[in-house]
Amino acid sequence: MQSFLDVLALSSAALLHGVAITVAVSAIAVAAGLVLGAAFGLVLTYGGTVMAFPVRVIVDVVRGTPVLVLILACFYMPAGIGLSPGPLTAGALALSVFCASHVGETLRGALLAIPLAQTDAAGSIGLTFAQTLGYVLVPQAIRQIAPNLVNTAVEIVKASSLLSAIGVGELLLTTQEIIGRSFKTMEFYALAGGLYLAINLLIATGGSWLERRYRLR
């Protein structure tokens, strides 16, 4: 019987590849989620009833649905209209929409919490509404939600493990394959857990560094 270290040596390349997929798909989801989420948040807050309604439906459905269901839906449902996205595309899409819904809702809350007096003050020096958003309201909202955004990024990394269900070769699926061959169940689940923890600690540390760097608090 092989020792844990022997198996680790043999499978380290596969594990690193799994980590890379986990990090890459999470990064794509967070980046796309921030952009889309910012749009969601602005439309929800200032879009008026008609424009905000479809976004409200998307956000509520996504937030009210288990992430796994969302992932399976993104993978299997496009077949109904003749599309067949690969697991990685479908997974990245599901996580992006999940991330965007959380960012959108959080941004809306933060924007609504800024006193109207700030809008008055910006208007009184002659800023247009778009300038008021860009230079006064959004910067304040971002400072407010920065810790929340870091949490969302951590949630996305954890949720990316669910992509193993549709066959994306990320960290969890890779780990399960190694266990399937070597039967070192305890060791490799512990290792996978440690790697997830390490990724998330890096995100948290990087987040607080950024907050200090840009005086967000």
Place this chain on the structure above:
Amino acid sequence: MEPILTIKDLTKSFGTHRVLDGVDLDVHAGDVVSLIGASGSGKTTLLRCVDLLEQFDAGEIRLDGELMGYRSDGGRRMRLSGRELARQRSRMGMVFQSYNLFPHLTALRNVMLGLTKVRRLPAAEAREIAEHWLDRVGLANRQDYYPSAISGGQQQRVAIARALAMEPRLLLLDEVTSALDPELVQEVLLTIRRLAEAGTTMLIVTHEMRFARQVSTRTVFMDQGAIVEEGDPAIILGEPRSRRLKEFLSSMAN
């Protein structure tokens, strides 16, 4: 000489409650007009209408002859676009009761924002102008502080610098000392007095009767959305004619 600000028959209601009821007022260059009256008399609403922060139902406001906030479209009265409103607002300055500084920007950046984004000056020039105005209000040594790190009086002086840096034709001040601790009121009043001496045209809503008397060239008393008496501050405040002004002044004295 043409007045800087002309208000004619200004009328505004919130629901069935008429907050402004046919206000007429002219402000000439160099005038310091103090607006006094009880809470709910319409003073602040009048100021906010002039700064185009509130819409109004009828009447007109002109700044240097230009119709403010609305245009006439085939006899119909239409609110101007956001961009037009912003352009008109940039020609007036407003200082608010609760300062309303931008908390994420330093004092200097608060003053610079309008210069770089509205007047589109290069950063170096905007910085020079902002430093000049912060110096004028006695805060050259606080320019890199965030609003949360300075006193209320200092914040209000930054707000005054922020408004003046835009070189407004008219400065509107809305109870600018009401939110301040008593010991901080004088530094702000002194700043305003210096501006008055330098010829800044101002429309001031205030509850400080002594200040109104000392600093203004004209005092206007409002009650229930209308102007009841106006004229020389010493006469308005010293020899009130109407019963309502007499009652108001005696209530302020107590």
